[in-house]
Amino acid sequence: MVRVGNFFADLPDASGEEITQLLAAFPGARVERIVSQGQASPPDFWYDQAWAEWVVVLSGAAELLIEGEAAPRRLRPGDYLEIPAHVRHRVAWTDPGQPTIWLAVHGE
Amino acid sequence: MVRVGNFFADLPDASGEEITQLLAAFPGARVERIVSQGQASPPDFWYDQAWAEWVVVLSGAAELLIEGEAAPRRLRPGDYLEIPAHVRHRVAWTDPGQPTIWLAVHGE
Numbered sequence: 001m002v003r004v005g006n007f008f009a010d011l012p013d014a015s016g017e018e019i020t021q022l023l024a025a026f027p028g029a030r031v032e033r034i035v036s037q038g039q040a041s042p043p044d045f046w047y048d049q050a051w052a053e054w055v056v057v058l059s060g061a062a063e064l065l066i067e068g069e070a071a072p073r074r075l076r077p078g079d080y081l082e083i084p085a086h087v088r089h090r091v092a093w094t095d096p097g098q099p100t101i102w103l104a105v106h107g108e
Numbered sequence: 109m110v111r112v113g114n115f116f117a118d119l120p121d122a123s124g125e126e127i128t129q130l131l132a133a134f135p136g137a138r139v140e141r142i143v144s145q146g147q148a149s150p151p152d153f154w155y156d157q158a159w160a161e162w163v164v165v166l167s168g169a170a171e172l173l174i175e176g177e178a179a180p181r182r183l184r185p186g187d188y189l190e191i192p193a194h195v196r197h198r199v200a201w202t203d204p205g206q207p208t209i210w211l212a213v214h215g216e
Contacts (some may be wrong), residue, residue, distance in 0.1 A: 001192060001195060002174055002189055002190065002191055002192070002195060003189070003190040004181070004187070004188065004189050004190075005187075005188055006184075006186040006187050007164055007166075007186040007187075007188055008185070008186035008189070009186065010192075022188075023162070023188065024160075024190040024213075026138075026159075026160035026162070026164040026190070026215045027159070027160065027190070027215050027216055028135075028136035028137050028159070028160075028214075028215035028216035029136050029137035029162075029213055029215045029216075031213055033160050042136055042186055051134075051135070051136070052132075052134035052135065052136075054131070054132040054134070054137075054139050055206070056115055056211075057111065058166070061189045066110055073112070076114075077116070078114040078115040078116035078117065079112070079113075079114050079115075080112065080113055080114070080115055081111070081112050082111040082112075082130065082131075082132040082134070083110055084109060084110070087109060087110060093131055098177045103164075103211075105132075105137055105213050106136075107135050107136035108136035108137075
């Protein structure tokens with residue numbers, strides 16, 4: 001009835017491709033763990049979501065570009081962003097030398 | 109437009125009382141940071157929420173008791189639970205010697 005786990009355990013190998021895992025889904029929200037290792041969004045690809053997202057980097061390092069901003073934001077462990085619906089963004093860089101672990105909360 | 113911060117920065121002093129801070133609120137979900145240091149739920153108090161909650165301990169140590177279970181669950185960094193609506197629970201213990209930092213996602 002109560003689902004449990006450890007956010008940092010059983011990390012998948014993301015050296016080949018970024019891996020997204022659904023940790024929880026309930027009325028109003030989805031919680032995901034995303035593991036990246038060196039991936040970035042494809043050139044000219046932008047996420048354009050119909051829902052708001054709150055995302056925090058809990059391990060590793062990444063750069064996220066918000067459309068209209070001059071440079072990507074560098075994200076280190078603990079850094080979070082609340083991205084409103086339809087604010088276009090892309091992952092500009094993730095550290096190839098270690099897993100970057102994101103916790104993402106998607107609204108509806 | 110994009111709200112940012114660091115989850116581990118500017119920790120409030122929770123040695124006197126547990127402190128809950130709203131990090132994000134958007135359609136479907138609220139994201140909170142809760143800092144405890146030695147507090148527990150009052151005797152015989154149970155959280156009984158009309159919405160589902162996903163909660164992870166990201167620093168420190170705590171014990172959470174789910175109603176009907178024989179003993180509290182010990183939570184260490186990374187340990188998470190998805191608590192369905194109306195599953196009664198209480199905080200049995202938090203480490204008095206260090207801040208325990210929880211990230212809670214409340215659905216609707």
